Amino acid sequence: MKLFNLSQQHIIPAEEADPVSLAELKEHPEAAYAVALEPDESAEALRPFLAQITLVVLHFPIFRDGRAFTQARSLREYEDYKGEIRVTGHVLPDQAAFLRRCGVDTVVLPDDDDQTEWEAQLKRFTITYQQSIAS
Amino acid sequence: MKQPVGHYAYESRDREFLQERIAEFEDQVKRRLSGALSEEEFKPLRLMNGIYLQVHAYMLRVAIPYGILDSRQLRKLAHVARRYDRGYGHFTTRQNIQFNWISLEDAPAILRDLAEADMHAIQTSGNCIRNITSDEYAGAARDELMDPRVHAEILRQWSTLHPEFTFLPRKFKIAISGSPEDRVAARFHDIGLLARPSENGPLFRVFVGGGLGRTPVVGQELFDSVPEAELLATLEATLRVYNAYGRRDNLYRARIKILVQTIGIEPFREAVKAELAKMDLSHYRLTPERVAAIRARFAAPELHAVDDADAVLAQHQKEDPAFARWMQSNTHPHFDEGYSIATVSLKTPGDIPGDVTAEQMDGLADIAERFAFSELRVTHLQNIVLGHVRKDQLYALWQGLKELNLAAPNIGLAGDIVSCPGLDYCTLANARSLPLARKLGARFGDARLQEEIGALSINISGCINACGHHHAGHIGILGVDKRGSEFYQILLGGQAGDRASIGAILGPALSEDDAVAAIARMIDHYLAHRNEQESFLEMVTRLGKAPFKEVAYETV
Known part of the structure; x- marks a missing residue:
């Protein structure tokens, strides 16, 4: 597995991250x-721990399940979380800009995944119609 | 270019955005053809560009934001119909137009052609915020409190490729009206907005969780008076709750109406308020400057009424009874005494409701240019409205419509049938709806008979997804599959608007011909037994469905 960096922030290398579940x-x-949040767990649940957390991993069971967008944006907007947000699971390069704009930093990709499509998607839109956490 | 009347004039950034979006879609088609995208992955992406795979071919649904078109755009749609389809298009109940016979390879080229006229197909399908619909008499009706279209455009822009709300549990439909009459069926939308002015700027009454489909629900009031400044924050908050908590395990339980029903409107409202409490509202504020900037890109019609318009019109009506009948059913009071709102019926008896040929589109574009400031409105009842027609020119307008075979005098009457495309085109349908619509249209085609019957809405859906809004028709018809044969269930007493209610099922489903005959007998029963001035719906309300059921099934 490898990481695609959406935000160009400093990131934690893939092999170093060892997230625990919310229950753990x-x-x-x-x-x-x-920590790894499941799609049905709220960002707010992390509030007591955020001072020590530097990586939150969110999960897409399938690319159509957009709950992680709300989780990521909530972490940034409501919890003022500054650490890394990473997504795993089934995501498409076509979602790159949405992920970045909701505050996601990195995407976990299979080793053989072609990153050029991700690069292209990030640059595709120069115009957006809403304010967002990140541009 | 002169600014269009009634809709937002694109600026260069809007055009650049469309080109970026088309380039993206072109690339997605390539990746699908190369196998880089699976059909499962490609499907939601093409749907969000308006492309469906139907029974015979791909279908393209083009967005008509808040239902407003200008002549230039309608001519472009005629071009698409001619060049890429079979010479016609189908206007839908969500104020869009569908082309039923396109090929996937042509889709990027069609989108490029549409973009030349500032049109697109973005979010006309998929589990995202769909095209914003609005009142077909917006900015023209005498009863209107405020023109909702500037705010509809603000919502269009806000919802376009929204980063958080493009992969929702299910589709999300928003309608907005500025009339106390609620001509948009606000209570049958995921979110319905009724705008009104106040001393401190516009206020919005917000309904949530309405909808038709498998589980018809009348929407409930979420907030009574949201100030303009908080409109976007309120919508953001509502969608956040839905995106986080809407069901995703069952396609048929995923709409916001199910969430609101499951937890109750009170807890839902509390959840939305909790989101709002966490938000920095200044960040989401819709400022008067922003509203003014959008408003500045809408042109208002320059109305110049002539003094003797009423007398000229009266003379035309006196001389031509057929025109007088059309005036009676197809016009609506304009706020300016010298003008009228005219509705062009796309329900010519025996034809398919909502279908328009390329020649008719070009003809309508010419007529709108000549008589109505080049502005046309597609209605949720699948007709076309011309918002501002000088009264003394109505006769010439009507003659022009007659030449296009679009002068049926049946708006709001039995012939003004709403129908989905049904099994003839749609993969979801259980039964055909168009043959029944044509038979009913022909059965009640006589203008004098329709006039005698009076106000009556007939809505036909070919399956429980209810695209023909059968629950909201005074008479609703639902196509069902009974052991491989097409049958039709009849519903009675539904209505949209202020007193929104859901029709009740009359009894067992009937064959196509039996359904037509049963409806004819119910209408005969009404004509024979109505009280003076009583409409069909009022009689149903007074007597209940029992007497209608009796006559409907008397020979079955």
Whole structure:
């Protein structure tokens, strides 16, 4: 697996990240710095731990399931989270700009994935019609 | 270029955006053909560009934002019909137009041609915020409180490729009206907005969770008076709740109406308020400057009424009874005494409701240019409205429509049938709806008979997805499949608007001919037993469905 960097922020290398689940985080908050949220878990649940968290991983069970967009935007907007947001699962390069604009930094891709389509999609739209967390 | 009347004039950035979007779609088609995208992955992407795979071919649904077209755009649609389709298009109940016979390879070229006239097919399908619909008499009707189209354009822009709301649990439809009459069926939309002016700027009454489809629900009031400044924040908050909590495990339980029904309107409202409380409202504020900037890109019609218009019109009506009948059914009061609102019926008896040929489109574009400031409005009842016609020119307008075979005097009457395309075109349908629409149209085609019957809406859907809004018709017809044969269920007593209600099923489904005969008997029963001045719907309300059921099934 490899990472595609949407935001050009400093990121945590793929091999270093070892996210715990929200339940594990609640049980053993000591030392945890990376957490994986399921699509039905709210960003707000992370609030007590965000001071120590530097990586939140969100999951797309299928690319059509857009809950991670709301989770990511909530983390940035409501929780003022500044660390890395990463997405895993089934995502399409066609979603690159949406992900970035909702505050996602990185996408986990299979090793053989062609990143040129992701690069192209990020540059595709010069015009947007809404304000967003990131441009 | 002169600014168009009634809709937003594109600026260069809007045109650049369309080119970027088309380039993206062209690339997606290539990736589909190369196999880089699976059909499962490609499907939502093409749907968000308006392209469906139907029974015989691909179908393209072109957006007509808030239903407004100018003559130049209608001519472009005629060009698309001629060059890429079979010479006609079909206007839908969501104020869009569909082309039923296109090929996927042509789709990018069609989108480029449409973009030349500032048109697109973005978000006319898919699980995203769909084309914003509005009141067909906007900016013209005497009863209107405010023209909703500037805000409809603001919502169009806000919802276009919204980064958070493009992969929702299900489709999301928003309608906006500025009339107390609610001509947009606000209570049958995911969100319905009724705008009104106040001393401190526009206020919006917000309904949520309405809809037809498999589970018809009348929407409930979410907020009574949202100020203009908080309109976008309120919509953002509502969509955030829906995106996070709407069901995704069952396609048929995924609309916002199910969420609102499941948790209840009170908890839903609290959830929206909780979002609003977390938001920095200044960040989402819709400023008067922003509204003014959009408004400045709408041209208003320059009305110059002539003094003797009423006398000229009266003379024309006296001399030509057929014109007088059309005036009676197909015109509506304009706020300016010297003008009228004219509705062009796309329900010529025996023809397919909403279908228009390329020649008719060109003809209508010419007529709009000559008589109505080049502005046309597509209605949710599949007709075309000309918003501002000088009264003394109505006769010439009508003569022009007659030449196009578009002068049926049946607006709001039995012949003004709303129908989905049905099994003739649609992969979802269980039964054909067009043959039934044509038979009913022919059965009640006589103008004098329609006039005698009076106000009556007949709505036909070919399946429970209810694109023909059968629950909202005074008489609704639903096509069902009974062991491989097409049958039709009849519903009675539905209506949209202020007193929105859902029609009740009359009894067992009937064959096509039996359904036509049953409806004819119900109407005969009404004509024979109505109280003076009583409409069909009023009689149904007074007596209930029992007597109608009795006559409907008397020979079955």
